[in-house]
Amino acid sequence: MVHISNPALEKQSDDHFHHLGITKSAIDIPQMYGDVKFICMGGSTTRIKNYAEAFAKEVGIKMSDNLSTTDRYVMYKTGRVLWVNHGIGIPSLSIVIVELIKLLYYAKAKDVVAIRLGTSGGVGVAPGTIVLSSGAVNGELFDEFVQFIMGEKISRPAVFDAEVYQQLHKAAIQLKIPVQIGKTFSTDDFYEGQARLDGAFCDYTEQQKFAFLNRLYNEGVRNIEMEAICFAAMFNRGNIRAAAVCVTLLDRLKGDQVLLTHNDINEFEMRIFKVVSTYIKQQLNLC
Amino acid sequence: MVHISNPALEKQSDDHFHHLGITKSAIDIPQMYGDVKFICMGGSTTRIKNYAEAFAKEVGIKMSDNLSTTDRYVMYKTGRVLWVNHGIGIPSLSIVIVELIKLLYYAKAKDVVAIRLGTSGGVGVAPGTIVLSSGAVNGELFDEFVQFIMGEKISRPAVFDAEVYQQLHKAAIQLKIPVQIGKTFSTDDFYEGQARLDGAFCDYTEQQKFAFLNRLYNEGVRNIEMEAICFAAMFNRGNIRAAAVCVTLLDRLKGDQVLLTHNDINEFEMRIFKVVSTYIKQQLNLC
Numbered sequence: 001m002v003h004i005s006n007p008a009l010e011k012q013s014d015d016h017f018h019h020l021g022i023t024k025s026a027i028d029i030p031q032m033y034g035d036v037k038f039i040c041m042g043g044s045t046t047r048i049k050n051y052a053e054a055f056a057k058e059v060g061i062k063m064s065d066n067l068s069t070t071d072r073y074v075m076y077k078t079g080r081v082l083w084v085n086h087g088i089g090i091p092s093l094s095i096v097i098v099e100l101i102k103l104l105y106y107a108k109a110k111d112v113v114a115i116r117l118g119t120s121g122g123v124g125v126a127p128g129t130i131v132l133s134s135g136a137v138n139g140e141l142f143d144e145f146v147q148f149i150m151g152e153k154i155s156r157p158a159v160f161d162a163e164v165y166q167q168l169h170k171a172a173i174q175l176k177i178p179v180q181i182g183k184t185f186s187t188d189d190f191y192e193g194q195a196r197l198d199g200a201f202c203d204y205t206e207q208q209k210f211a212f213l214n215r216l217y218n219e220g221v222r223n224i225e226m227e228a229i230c231f232a233a234m235f236n237r238g239n240i241r242a243a244a245v246c247v248t249l250l251d252r253l254k255g256d257q258v259l260l261t262h263n264d265i266n267e268f269e270m271r272i273f274k275v276v277s278t279y280i281k282q283q284l285n286l287c
Numbered sequence: 288m289v290h291i292s293n294p295a296l297e298k299q300s301d302d303h304f305h306h307l308g309i310t311k312s313a314i315d316i317p318q319m320y321g322d323v324k325f326i327c328m329g330g331s332t333t334r335i336k337n338y339a340e341a342f343a344k345e346v347g348i349k350m351s352d353n354l355s356t357t358d359r360y361v362m363y364k365t366g367r368v369l370w371v372n373h374g375i376g377i378p379s380l381s382i383v384i385v386e387l388i389k390l391l392y393y394a395k396a397k398d399v400v401a402i403r404l405g406t407s408g409g410v411g412v413a414p415g416t417i418v419l420s421s422g423a424v425n426g427e428l429f430d431e432f433v434q435f436i437m438g439e440k441i442s443r444p445a446v447f448d449a450e451v452y453q454q455l456h457k458a459a460i461q462l463k464i465p466v467q468i469g470k471t472f473s474t475d476d477f478y479e480g481q482a483r484l485d486g487a488f489c490d491y492t493e494q495q496k497f498a499f500l501n502r503l504y505n506e507g508v509r510n511i512e513m514e515a516i517c518f519a520a521m522f523n524r525g526n527i528r529a530a531a532v533c534v535t536l537l538d539r540l541k542g543d544q545v546l547l548t549h550n551d552i553n554e555f556e557m558r559i560f561k562v563v564s565t566y567i568k569q570q571l572n573l574c
Contacts, residue, residue: 008484008493015485018545019375019477046358071333072375088306088359089378091475091513098478101487139435148426149479150491150499188378188475190306191385192436197295198302200388201524204437206295212437226378237488258305 002104002112003239009102017099021069024106033107037080038280039100039114039240041093043227045074045085051117051273052076052083058277059286072096080284086116089188090230097231101238113164113283114235115243117272119265120225121194122248124217125180127260128268130172130275131222132165133184133244136229139193141185141219145233158232161241168245171278177271182222184244186229194224196256213252223248247272289391289399290526296389304386308356311393320394324367325567326387326401326527328380330514332361332372338404338560339363339370345564346573359383367571373403377475377517384518388525400451400570401522402530404559406552407512408481409535411504412467414547415555417459417562418509419452420471420531423516426480428472428506432520445519448528455532458565464558469509471531473516481511483543500539510535534559 009015015024042048056063056078064077068084073096076083084100086093104112122129136158137143144155165181172179191199195209204212216224228244235242247268249258260268281287296302302311329335343350343365351364355371360383363370371387373380391399409416423445424430431442452468459466478486482496491499503511515531522529534555536545547555568574 004487006484006487006489008489012485016544016546044358071331087374087379088382089376091376092374092379095375095477098487105487139438140440141438147476147479148474150482150495151426151428153427187435188381189434190382192434195437197293198299200291200293200385200392202293202295208437257303259303
């Protein structure tokens with residue numbers, strides 16, 4: 001079962017989800033969301049909508065309207081699969097995860113798997129490769145998700161489910177899509193935090209940059225993005241298994257600028273979708 | 288002048304801004320952006336568009352189309368004022384600030400002021416009050432913006448320009464809009480990080496929550512949001528003066544849920560706009 005841990009919430013007479021714009025008492029949450037088995041998330045609203053539409057078409061299921069009533073996030077439902085965007089970065093992601101966990105807890109959903117479908121920078125892998133996260137490290141290169149609560153630093157484990165990423169790996173191999181399992185470096189910053197040379201500020205040299213990226217490679221990191229460590233840690237707390245499936249848009253050992261055409265990016269982004277939709281169809285016997 | 292500090296960037300033959308979707312060589316940046324004096328930012332795409340439209344109408348200037356070509360951010364221009372959304376949280380904000388600083392540096396813009404127009408939780412102030420940030424504290428309650436670069440923790444000052452917030456204060460008084468100058472608590476988390484009792488997880492008691500919020504109040508904090516400390520620190524590095532003008536949607540000393548109607552929220556959000564547009568019109572002699 002999806003799990004929450006908040007005695008105060010049980011005493012609250014109603015619950016308004018500020019960022020999804022849903023009020024608990026206004027809808028029948030178990031009837032609407034009780035069947036959810038997969039939460040598929042990505043940063044961009046457009047991409048998530050495209051994925052939801054493509055999935056609905058593939059499996060011949062009706063896609064819902066946007067179920068979020070704010071402009072902060074979008075949420076679509078295609079049968080037992082929810083498609084939700086999370087914006088850029090951990091703070092934006094953490095908000096919608098809390099609201100999704102509450103939603104699926106009220107819905108009495110069980111055996112839920114959450115999958116992040118994202119873009120990333122590769123570390124020593126060719127552009128277009130799917131990286132399945134086996135673990136994640138934070139800005140200090142520790143494998144823990146850090147929160148500040150009441151001014152105190154709290155660290156939590158971030159575990160990706162090995163069964164899920166092995167099944168996703170099989171799906172990618174079947175589809176002949178280049179794939180690797182590796183660690184993910186989750187940063188709070190796209191430019192300096194990822195040792196880029198193309199931001200407005202850069203106090204390090206090219207040599208220092210490559211030394212850092214090589215250190216990441218040697219520690220098993222294969223891609224860099226801005227959400228996976230929080231994605232695993234927070235869903236883990238809600239008793240939801242987590243996976244991160246990110247395509248690489250460039251190899252950071254070769255450059256910093258994303259120089260792909262729109263068509264290349266679209267094709268790469270559809271690789272993520274193909275892997276995840278194949279896996280979900282296998283799990284739900286929708287093939 | 289807008290300032291960057293990155294020797295590597297000078298050597299780069301072209302520059303593609305990945306999240307605004309702008310390529311330096313493809314447009315005449317000084318011609319298009321050289322006149323910018325104000326950058327107005329807020330989280331939501333819809334709100335920023337509404338503000339830009341309202342400003343264009345008020346001053347009788349044409350509003351540009353959306354100048355961002357990605358779905359990550361929107362950017363509109365009304366004469367010497369840019370309107371850009373930043374999403375939720377510091378990571379999302381930091382990306383677009385880097386790209387804006389580079390844009391205005393290439394544009395040779397000077398004497399630029401950046402203003403965040405945001406929503407926030409109040410601490411001991413009535414809902415609907417405008418809080419002008421005089422300073423900001425992070426999740427550990429230190430008045431410094433933290434970045435992790437090459438695995439190392441770097442702290443930077445976050446300074447709000449006193450002349451700017453005093454002028455904004457005067458504008459609010461003229462408009463008879465309730466206003467306070469105070470410190471802002473900038474968190475990376477909306478629920479536990481802000482000591483809410485209405486998230487999925489809560490390991491603290493109501494007593495601990497109120498002790499923490501009272502401690503914030505006693506340290507001069509008057510509102511809580513998720514961006515201001517980065518907003519000031521990063522624009523400061525680019526030699527751009529910064530202000531944060533946030534309306535409070537609730538008093539956190541009285542509750543956690545935002546229970547305003549859509550109309551209330553719209554009216555409160557327009558208070559921010561009225562204060563900022565009055566100030567900008569005074570500065571640009573557009574009255």
